[in-house]
Amino acid sequence: MNSTSDDELLDQLAQVLERADPMPADLLDRVRFAIDLESYLDVEVARWEHGSALAGVRSSAEPGSVTFTVDDLTVMVSFLRTQRGYRIDGWLAPAGPHTVEVRIDGHGSSTTTADANGRFVLPDVPRGVTQILVHLADNGRSARTVVTPTLVL
Amino acid sequence: MSLSTTDDPPWEGLDGAERHAVCLTAARAGDRAALHVLVNELTPLVWHVVRGQGLNRPAAEDVVQTVWLALLRNLNRLTEPRALAAWLITTARREAVRVRSAEQTGASAAPAEVFDQMPSTDGQPEAEAVRDDRDRRLWSAFRRLPRRCQELLRLTVLAGRARYEAVAEAMGMPRGSIGPTRGRCLDSLRALLDAEGGSR
Numbered sequence: 001m002n003s004t005s006d007d008e009l010l011d012q013l014a015q016v017l018e019r020a021d022p023m024p025a026d027l028l029d030r031v032r033f034a035i036d037l038e039s040y041l042d043v044e045v046a047r048w049e050h051g052s053a054l055a056g057v058r059s060s061a062e063p064g065s066v067t068f069t070v071d072d073l074t075v076m077v078s079f080l081r082t083q084r085g086y087r088i089d090g091w092l093a094p095a096g097p098h099t100v101e102v103r104i105d106g107h108g109s110s111t112t113t114a115d116a117n118g119r120f121v122l123p124d125v126p127r128g129v130t131q132i133l134v135h136l137a138d139n140g141r142s143a144r145t146v147v148t149p150t151l152v153l
Numbered sequence: 154m155s156l157s158t159t160d161d162p163p164w165e166g167l168d169g170a171e172r173h174a175v176c177l178t179a180a181r182a183g184d185r186a187a188l189h190v191l192v193n194e195l196t197p198l199v200w201h202v203v204r205g206q207g208l209n210r211p212a213a214e215d216v217v218q219t220v221w222l223a224l225l226r227n228l229n230r231l232t233e234p235r236a237l238a239a240w241l242i243t244t245a246r247r248e249a250v251r252v253r254s255a256e257q258t259g260a261s262a263a264p265a266e267v268f269d270q271m272p273s274t275d276g277q278p279e280a281e282a283v284r285d286d287r288d289r290r291l292w293s294a295f296r297r298l299p300r301r302c303q304e305l306l307r308l309t310v311l312a313g314r315a316r317y318e319a320v321a322e323a324m325g326m327p328r329g330s331i332g333p334t335r336g337r338c339l340d341s342l343r344a345l346l347d348a349e350g351g352s353r
Contacts, residue, residue, distance in 0.1 A: 006336065006339050009339055009342065010309075010310055012287070012288075012291055013291065013295065013306060014310045014311075015288070016288045016295070017307060017310060019285075019288055020288070021201070021204055023196065023197055023200045024214060027196065027214055028192065030214070031192050031196055031218055032189055032192055034221065034222060035188065035222060035224075035225055036185070037225070040225040040226070040228055042226075043226050044226065045222040045223050045226070147222055149218035149219055149222070150218060
């Protein structure tokens with residue numbers, strides 16, 4: 001009769017969970033990078049629109065586009081490969097003079113401002129672990145910052 | 154390694170919920186090293202909570218980050234620092250369920266109660282992912298448990314005994330029923346293992 005005690009079985013289970021379904025090796029780095037923001041106040045987490053992060057950038061070698069949203073803002077971003085990295089074309093709605101910041105792990109960040117139609121362009125962004133932030137301009141009042149989880153570009 | 158004691162961070166030598174409460178308090182005061190300790194030590198728990206909900210690995214990676222980003226926003230709003238693990242488990246679970254339901258929109262999504270009782274293999278590695286023979290049999294049996302059992306076992310294995318309270322709260326169970334329910338889940342697991350062993 002095979003009678004493993006509860007504690008033994010739980011110990012074995014702890015090991016097998018770790019072996020069968022381990023965290024991705026780079027996940028801790030990506031989390032630490034994602035939360036290493038200048039200010040924690042008024043940070044609002046954006047969510048990828050259904051399937052867009054999976055169908056777009058990450059699952060294929062070729063760049064694509066992603067859409068992310070918070071309650072009152074939708075941001076579409078497309079990535080086009082350049083010689084050194086990526087060109088980012090984006091569009092946000094509703095339009096406003098919001099500051100868009102793209103952070104790349106180890107490469108600082110690039111910043112631009114959306115135009116009257118909500119469009120923005122960053123012509124040359126290095127490849128790497130990438131996070132997009134939108135600093136919402138709200139009639140001069142320093143308002144919220146919308147942040148995404150990281151993408152690996 | 155430093156022999157200095159005055160420079161040791163305040164969480165040095167502490168463990169479990171107490172250590173994490175001290176880290177959280179320090180993180181509120183702007184100590185990023187403290188926040189990194191929390192990330193390093195509690196991300197595995199968050200990962201398994203999310204995976205226990207059947208999300209595939211890329212989706213789970215996003216949810217793990219979403220949970221930590223959400224913590225930043227709530228850093229000063231958590232009234233009880235010792236309840237951090239409970240907050241992480243609850244937030245991770247809610248977010249994973251939200252993502253899962255969004256993915257299932259349009260498809261015939263099973264009601265939650267039915268879903269909980271189904272064996273859950275979606276999104277999970279195949280038994281072949283595990284090399285060792287004993288591990289492979291255990292993993293294969295684990296995958297045939299009802300989802301609710303899988304989740305309870307993942308959570309109690311990872312969160313440790315000190316956090317039964319957190320697990321109970323997140324799963325909407327009375328604290329006193331965690332032990333007995335887990336016992337029944339382990340019995341089912343044993344039965345599955347024995348059945349499999351018998352065919353060998």
